[in-house]
Amino acid sequence: MARTGRPREFDRDAALDAAMQIFWRQGYETTSLHQLKQVMGGLSAASFYGAFGSKESLYREALTRYLGTYGQVMAPLHDETLKPRDALEQALRRSARMQTDERLPQGCMVVLSTTNASPENDHLQAFVAAERQRTRNAIRRCVERATAAGELRQDADVVGLAVLAEALLVGMSVQVRDGVSRASIEAAVSNLLQLWDANRTDDLNPRCRQR
Amino acid sequence: MARTGRPREFDRDAALDAAMQIFWRQGYETTSLHQLKQVMGGLSAASFYGAFGSKESLYREALTRYLGTYGQVMAPLHDETLKPRDALEQALRRSARMQTDERLPQGCMVVLSTTNASPENDHLQAFVAAERQRTRNAIRRCVERATAAGELRQDADVVGLAVLAEALLVGMSVQVRDGVSRASIEAAVSNLLQLWDANRTDDLNPRCRQR
DNA sequence: CCTCTTACGGATCGCACGATCCATAAGTTG
DNA sequence: CAACTTATGGATCGTGCGATCCGTAAGAGG
Numbered sequence: 001m002a003r004t005g006r007p008r009e010f011d012r013d014a015a016l017d018a019a020m021q022i023f024w025r026q027g028y029e030t031t032s033l034h035q036l037k038q039v040m041g042g043l044s045a046a047s048f049y050g051a052f053g054s055k056e057s058l059y060r061e062a063l064t065r066y067l068g069t070y071g072q073v074m075a076p077l078h079d080e081t082l083k084p085r086d087a088l089e090q091a092l093r094r095s096a097r098m099q100t101d102e103r104l105p106q107g108c109m110v111v112l113s114t115t116n117a118s119p120e121n122d123h124l125q126a127f128v129a130a131e132r133q134r135t136r137n138a139i140r141r142c143v144e145r146a147t148a149a150g151e152l153r154q155d156a157d158v159v160g161l162a163v164l165a166e167a168l169l170v171g172m173s174v175q176v177r178d179g180v181s182r183a184s185i186e187a188a189v190s191n192l193l194q195l196w197d198a199n200r201t202d203d204l205n206p207r208c209r210q211r
Numbered sequence: 212m213a214r215t216g217r218p219r220e221f222d223r224d225a226a227l228d229a230a231m232q233i234f235w236r237q238g239y240e241t242t243s244l245h246q247l248k249q250v251m252g253g254l255s256a257a258s259f260y261g262a263f264g265s266k267e268s269l270y271r272e273a274l275t276r277y278l279g280t281y282g283q284v285m286a287p288l289h290d291e292t293l294k295p296r297d298a299l300e301q302a303l304r305r306s307a308r309m310q311t312d313e314r315l316p317q318g319c320m321v322v323l324s325t326t327n328a329s330p331e332n333d334h335l336q337a338f339v340a341a342e343r344q345r346t347r348n349a350i351r352r353c354v355e356r357a358t359a360a361g362e363l364r365q366d367a368d369v370v371g372l373a374v375l376a377e378a379l380l381v382g383m384s385v386q387v388r389d390g391v392s393r394a395s396i397e398a399a400v401s402n403l404l405q406l407w408d409a410n411r412t413d414d415l416n417p418r419c420r421q422r
Numbered sequence: 423c424c425t426c427t428t429a430c431g432g433a434t435c436g437c438a439c440g441a442t443c444c445a446t447a448a449g450t451t452g
Numbered sequence: 453c454a455a456c457t458t459a460t461g462g463a464t465c466g467t468g469c470g471a472t473c474c475g476t477a478a479g480a481g482g
Contacts, residue, residue: 005458006448027327030240033440044461045441051459055440111385115326116238129389136389160398163391164379167399171382174322178340178347180374187371188378195406216428217478244470255431256471262429266470 012051015040019052020062025105028059028114029121056124066109067131073098077138084146085196088139088165092189095169100182107173110135132170139166156199168192223262226251230263231273236316239270239325240332267335277320278342284309288349295357296407299350299376303400306380311393318384321346343381350377367410379403 018039022031033055037043043051052058073094076087099107110131117125140162146152152161172185229250233242244266248254254262263269284305287298310318321342328336351373357363363372383396 003458004450004456006450006460008459009448026329030327030329030332032329032438034438044459046443046460046462049441112326115323115385116241118237118241118243121241132385132389136386136391157398157402159395160400160402163386163395163399164375164402167382167386168375168378169382170385171378171380174326174343174381175347175374175378178343180347184370184374187368188374189371191368191371191375191406194409195402198405198409214428215426215480217430217480219429220478243468245468255429257430257432257473260471 008047008051010041010043010047015043015051016058016062016065019058020065020109021105023059023062023113024066024109027112027116028124029117059124060127063109063113063128063131070098070104071108071110074135074138077135077142080145084142084149084151085193087142088196089189089193091139092165092169092192093186096172096182096185096189099172099176100185106177108170111170111173112177135169136162136166139169150201152196152199153201161196161199164195165192219258219262221252221254221258226254226262227269227273227276230269231276231320232316234270234273234324235277235320238323238327239335240328270335271338274320274324274339274342281309281315282319282321285346285349288346288353291356295353295360295362296404298353299407300400300404302350303376303380303403304397307383307393307396307400310383310387311396317388319381322381322384323388346380347373347377350380361412363407363410364412372407372410375406376403 018041019036022035022039026035033045033048036055036058037045037048040048052061074091076082076090076094079087082090095108098104110128114121114125114128140158143152143156143158143162143165147154147156147158152158168188172180172188175185176182229252230247233246233250237246244256244259247266247269248256248259251259263272285302287293287301287305290298293301306319309315321339325332325336325339351369354363354367354369354373354376358365358367358369363369379399383391383399387393387396
């Protein structure tokens with residue numbers, strides 16, 4: 001049965017998408033309702049609150065949408081059918097490509113959009129931080145899997161490798177926003193993988209490079 | 212000749228220090244004048260504007276103070292009398308220690324305090340980004356020096372190594388704020404240096420590890 | 423002691439913020 | 453067509469923002 005009442009005059013989905021992008025680019029608190037209504041198609045306050053409830057609930061919905069779409073570049077990390085090295089490489093390279101896509105805001109929304117928050121929005125900051133923790137755990141598990149499976153040497157530094165990999169993942173957000181090129185980031189990813197390979201059990205190359 | 216007029220009743224230097232810390236912890240736009248006046252010793256609006264001019268000029272002064280004090284952990288990067296590897300290691304380890312000092316806000320003020328900005332503060336964002344670019348250039352020069360001096364192999368990937376190092380430097384700000392321990396960050400630094408050593412000209416270790 | 427200069431407390435400014443209200447419009451349902 | 457439901461435009465709310473103003477206080481200089 002179809003919805004009754006006067007039909008909505010704007011495309012809710014397109015509006016949400018526009019909101020996601022401006023939150024992504026500019027951050028939560030630093031984006032005003034006025035800006036939001038403008039980029040969402042010039043809708044009125046009544047339409048805005050009717051469709052999205054509040055600025056905060058719009059942000060949560062936008063973030064959820066991000067996680068379900070662009071944020072899926074991280075999916076390989078949670079896919080245990082992939083070899084750990086492949087999972088990490090895919091997550092890093094897909095992130096690098098997505099974050100430098102010129103049609104989108106630069107960097108990662110999870111890293112950038114709620115970095116600065118007033119005390120009354122601490123809960124939002126914690127909400128986004130929890131998502132980063134998920135990724136952090138996944139990277140850690142990925143390295144541990146490699147050690148357990150004998151892909152990495154037993155004495156490889158699991159913590160150090162995982163933390164360095166995650167630092168690259170979050171660090172690239174700041175870098176690409178500052179104008180560092182996709183090729184440069186990809187080169188950094190290759191270097192990280194070179195380090196991985198130097199810690200492989202089957203590493204017999206005296207120079208430790210996989211060329 | 213001494214200054215004439217009624218003497219200031221608060222310690223300007225201590226107030227500036229308190230302002231720096233709250234900007235560092237919370238960010239520029241997301242810190243209100245009310246909060247600032249409170250942590251700066253409960254001073255009045257008149258005293259605030261009399262001593263600092265405006266919120267923005269206070270922020271600039273606070274950032275300058277940061278660069279001249281805590282930010283000096285980066286100084287080794289600009290010291291060409293140091294060996295490139297030592298310069299990089301010192302900058303990274305000192306940053307890691309400073310950023311995880313429990314008596315201070317977690318992370319780096321240059322990376323965190325103006326991540327989110329409204330369009331009217333784009334110039335401030337650019338101002339801080341320029342400081343990051345300085346560091347980025349210094350890291351790059353550091354790796355280039357190592358290649359030129361024959362410390363790193365000619366075919367070492369200068370760009371990749373430099374970008375990875377800088378990613379660790381900026382990434383650790385997010386990580387430590389999320390609760391990642393100093394020891395973990397230090398382990399990541401050690402891993403980065405292990406990669407450096409794997410690219411050394413004098414690397415003869417078949418496993419490429421400097422233990 | 424009087425003047426000059428600077429700092430202070432406190433009221434207040436104009437504005438933009440996020441959010442709500444209400445009369446009206448535009449559909450669906452019976 | 454009448455009753456009902458939802459959306460819309462536009463005015464408006466209360467609040468907190470950054471910033472200014474003013475009368476008074478506290479020291480220095482002549």
